[in-house]
Amino acid sequence: MRNLADTLSRSEIFRSGHALCPGCPGGMIFRWITKALGKDSILSMGATCLALPTGIYPSSVEIPSIYIAMAPAPAAVSGISAAIKVLKRKGRIREDRKINVFAISGDGSSGDIGMASLSGAAERDDDGIYFCFDNEAYMNTGIQRSGLTPQFSWTTSTLKGKVEKKKDLPRIMAAHDIPYVATVSVGYPEDFISKIEKARDMGPGFKYFHIHAPCPTGWRFPESKTIEVARLAVETGFWTLYEVDHGSTRITYQPPKLRPVMDYLQLQGRFEGLSDGNVRELQRGIHEKWEHQITLTPE
Amino acid sequence: MEKRKMLTGNYAAAHGARLARVEVVPVYPITPQTHIMEKMAAFVESGELDAEFVPVESEHSAMAVAIAAQATGARTFTASSSQGLVYMHENLFVASGLRLPVVMAMVNRTIGAPTTICPDLSDSLDQRDTGWIQIYTESAQEAHDMIIQAYRVGEDERVLLPVGICFEGMIISHYMEPVEILDQGKVDRFLPPYRPEHVVLDPDRPMSVHQLVLDDSYYTEYKYQQQVAMEEAKGVIQEVDEAFGETFGRRYGGLISTEMMEDAEVALLTLGSMAPTARAVVSQLREEEDMPIGLVKLRAFRPFPDEELKESLSNLKAVAVLERDVSIGAGGIVYLELAHCLGKKHDSPLLTNYIMGLGGRDVTFEEIKDTALNLFEERDAEVMTNPIRWYQVRGLS
Numbered sequence: 001m002r003n004l005a006d007t008l009s010r011s012e013i014f015r016s017g018h019a020l021c022p023g024c025p026g027g028m029i030f031r032w033i034t035k036a037l038g039k040d041s042i043l044s045m046g047a048t049c050l051a052l053p054t055g056i057y058p059s060s061v062e063i064p065s066i067y068i069a070m071a072p073a074p075a076a077v078s079g080i081s082a083a084i085k086v087l088k089r090k091g092r093i094r095e096d097r098k099i100n101v102f103a104i105s106g107d108g109s110s111g112d113i114g115m116a117s118l119s120g121a122a123e124r125d126d127d128g129i130y131f132c133f134d135n136e137a138y139m140n141t142g143i144q145r146s147g148l149t150p151q152f153s154w155t156t157s158t159l160k161g162k163v164e165k166k167k168d169l170p171r172i173m174a175a176h177d178i179p180y181v182a183t184v185s186v187g188y189p190e191d192f193i194s195k196i197e198k199a200r201d202m203g204p205g206f207k208y209f210h211i212h213a214p215c216p217t218g219w220r221f222p223e224s225k226t227i228e229v230a231r232l233a234v235e236t237g238f239w240t241l242y243e244v245d246h247g248s249t250r251i252t253y254q255p256p257k258l259r260p261v262m263d264y265l266q267l268q269g270r271f272e273g274l275s276d277g278n279v280r281e282l283q284r285g286i287h288e289k290w291e292h293q294i295t296l297t298p299e
Numbered sequence: 300m301e302k303r304k305m306l307t308g309n310y311a312a313a314h315g316a317r318l319a320r321v322e323v324v325p326v327y328p329i330t331p332q333t334h335i336m337e338k339m340a341a342f343v344e345s346g347e348l349d350a351e352f353v354p355v356e357s358e359h360s361a362m363a364v365a366i367a368a369q370a371t372g373a374r375t376f377t378a379s380s381s382q383g384l385v386y387m388h389e390n391l392f393v394a395s396g397l398r399l400p401v402v403m404a405m406v407n408r409t410i411g412a413p414t415t416i417c418p419d420l421s422d423s424l425d426q427r428d429t430g431w432i433q434i435y436t437e438s439a440q441e442a443h444d445m446i447i448q449a450y451r452v453g454e455d456e457r458v459l460l461p462v463g464i465c466f467e468g469m470i471i472s473h474y475m476e477p478v479e480i481l482d483q484g485k486v487d488r489f490l491p492p493y494r495p496e497h498v499v500l501d502p503d504r505p506m507s508v509h510q511l512v513l514d515d516s517y518y519t520e521y522k523y524q525q526q527v528a529m530e531e532a533k534g535v536i537q538e539v540d541e542a543f544g545e546t547f548g549r550r551y552g553g554l555i556s557t558e559m560m561e562d563a564e565v566a567l568l569t570l571g572s573m574a575p576t577a578r579a580v581v582s583q584l585r586e587e588e589d590m591p592i593g594l595v596k597l598r599a600f601r602p603f604p605d606e607e608l609k610e611s612l613s614n615l616k617a618v619a620v621l622e623r624d625v626s627i628g629a630g631g632i633v634y635l636e637l638a639h640c641l642g643k644k645h646d647s648p649l650l651t652n653y654i655m656g657l658g659g660r661d662v663t664f665e666e667i668k669d670t671a672l673n674l675f676e677e678r679d680a681e682v683m684t685n686p687i688r689w690y691q692v693r694g695l696s
């Protein structure tokens with residue numbers, strides 16, 4: 001807890017006037033990330049709602065940032081960190097100066113169109129921290145399904161609910177054998193921030209964060225309920241908080257007892273009209289996932 | 300000291316990039332460019348070049364890495380061809396829009412389908428609206444020299460635009476020629492280091508690079524400034540060519556080079572590897588037949604040298620544009636631009652267009668001579684009939 005209080009009392013790098021929707025968890029996320037990483041940072045943005053804070057003049061973020069295009073936020077991490085490396089060797093950046101290179105991109109940008117770029121940067125283990133802001137659809141273009149939209153969810157391109165399951169991006173990233181993979185949620189700031197600080201203080205390499213980020217606009221819930229929805233995702237086991245630190249997996253928050261998934265689903269318009277069968281299927285999926293994940297955890 | 304060596308165009312270009320002391324090199328393999336990638340990797344591995352080589356997973360990422368590294372303050376170099384160049388299309392606009400003077404060797408190859416690994420200029424000419432300067436070269440030496448000139452042109456604060464140095468795959472990329480590798484000390488004096496002020500990702504001076512300019516804000520003005528920079532580039536390309544000549548004793552003529560144009564009544568206009576063959580044809584017709592013909596070699600396609608072309612062509616009777624590319628449904632791309640630039644003034648020459656050498660088909664001395672002789676036959680016509688000609692399509696008479 002001291003850790004969190006220390007971090008959050010640091011001066012603001014993220015400023016108001018950011019153009020995110022009311023109730024969007026992006027503001028909190030930006031604040032925590034920038035506070036944890038500090039001013040000596042360079043940000044690469046992908047195409048995501050979260051590009052709005054840096055993308056509208058004047059930037060709400062007091063660190064340098066670049067947006068190239070939808071897919072290549074990971075490639076930009078590679079380019080920035082390669083440049084820093086060579087400029088340090090040549091004495092144009094002080095050798096002992098630590099600059100945190102990080103990227104923020106959406107679930108569609110990361111896991112669909114940018115998959116090759118993300119996988120490439122991870123495979124090369126280029127130095128940086130990558131944050132996938134997973135609001136479970138293409139929100140910036142108005143709520144279309146992505147590969148990371150959960151099964152049965154309504155979107156404007158899956159009017160009867162998405163047929164396919166959600167792509168498990170953090171597991172794909174862990175399969176790259178990078179130093180660190182973490183799943184986090186906007187409902188659990190201590191867990192979130194301590195993981196960022198851990199990744200920040202590791203040696204060079206590619207670290208991947210997957211942020212579960214409830215979106216009131218796209219998921220159809222009142223904008224005052226963002227944190228409640230985020231916490232219920234974890235308390236029902238729909239979303240799991242874990243880390244893979246140099247290959248060893250650990251659940252970082254274990255709900256005392258999993259609540260029924262319906263508690264989570266019923267708050268959201270996107271899951272309205274699910275059949276009992278659909279709900280049972282989701283519940284079964286959660287139990288299977290938990291059995292699998294618990295066997296991965298040594299404790 | 301300059302060193303003379305037998306080199307392919309690809310290796311000559313790679314040596315040019317090495318001498319320019321490039322700092323970040325992201326490249327993805329594609330024939331006929333791959334040897335550049337391999338040579339750059341070898342230079343970095345051996346320590347001959349102090350740079351970061353980034354073995355990216357696609358050309359799209361190659362250009363993104365180049366953009367991000369250049370924006371962080373490093374001089375970058377990449378190379379591509381064909382499908383690869385088309386694959387990075389989206390990011391080419393970003394490099395120019397952010398005014399980042401990335402340099403790329405564009406080693407020309409057709410774009411499928413059908414697929415061949417042989418050259419035509421369709422791939423780089425297809426990038427003509429991306430805001431990149433494009434210079435076409437006819438030899439390994441010219442490619443070598445122009446990579447170095449490209450950095451000085453692109454990084455000039457009047458310009459700040461990315462530059463593509465184009466040369467045809469196989470014909471130039473793979474054949475060996477004697478090349479003078481420039482002296483590092485002289486290159487260092489000719490080319491100052493890259494120290495950007497306008498765009499740099501520096502935590503001490505935070506800037507948000509590439510913002511939205513919604514509604515009635517300044518999109519038009521951004522684009523207008525790029526246009527102004529392209530116009531400025533015309534003079535800078537010329538100046539840099541002169542300065543290069545003073546330092547290294549070799550000049551190329553800047554935007555265009557004209558040869559044997561005194562009292563010419565007709566001219567061949569071409570670019571890239573067809574230029575040497577056309578030169579041989581023109582000098583034979585001049586020397587042996589005393590025919591009044593000249594040669595214009597187009598070097599810069601962007602910026603398009605409209606004034607220079609008007610000046611050297613407007614008093615001629617007829618001009619044939621010979622080119623290894625086509626915009627299907629319109630005509631040869633260079634021809635279309637030239638026709639637009641000369642307009643319909645009463646003193647404009649008649650124009651014809653020969654689309655030839657597509658897919659690397661050999662363009663011979665006799666064939667170019669044939670186009671030249673046609674020009675003499677047609678030079679006094681009222682109008683040029685069927686000006687756009689697909690040269691010797693098999694199965695058609």
Ligand SMILES: Cc1ncc(C[n+]2csc(CCOP(=O)(O)OP(=O)(O)O)c2C)c(N)n1
Nearest residue numbers: 047048049070106107108109137138139140
């Ligand atoms: C090549 C390309 N295709 C499409 C788009 C349009 N586009 C912009 S943002 C966006 C949605 C992004 O969705 P996601 O990555 O999930 O992030 P979110 O907006 O949900 O945060 C799309 C499709 C684009 N910018 N570039």
